[in-house]
Amino acid sequence: MIIFGTRGYLYQLAILTLVCGWCGNPAAHTLRKRVTKFTLFFVPLFPFSTKFATQCTFCGGEQQIPKEQAEQLLAQHAASQGGNPFGQAQGQGQGQPGYAPGGQGQNPYQR
Ligand SMILES: [Zn+2]
Numbered sequence: 001m002i003i004f005g006t007r008g009y010l011y012q013l014a015i016l017t018l019v020c021g022w023c024g025n026p027a028a029h030t031l032r033k034r035v036t037k038f039t040l041f042f043v044p045l046f047p048f049s050t051k052f053a054t055q056c057t058f059c060g061g062e063q064q065i066p067k068e069q070a071e072q073l074l075a076q077h078a079a080s081q082g083g084n085p086f087g088q089a090q091g092q093g094q095g096q097p098g099y100a101p102g103g104q105g106q107n108p109y110q111r
Helices: 067-081
Strands: 004-019 026-040 043-056 062-065
Touching: 004 043, 004 067, 026 067, 043 067, 062 067
Parallel strands: none
Antiparallel strands: 004 026, 026 043, 043 062
């Protein structure tokens, strides 16, 4: 008698801040990979299904995404973690000299 079946593994890859497709909030999302493996006599042999999904921590909504998108998100996540070679998202709107939102100092539009 041959006993075979499947077994699912769930991996949490990263926590990303995304705009949720369900609730519309820019909330933290967990990026998960679910791997289903073929087992023989309860021994996992090889994965035959890999699926990626994001889950919103705000509303709990889960959305399946294609592998390409998951890899893209992971790459963006990795870039935002360490040194960013492109210098994006750093110092935006901060410390710009000569621009004071409070309107103090020289304001050319003052009457
Ligand atoms: Zn949500």
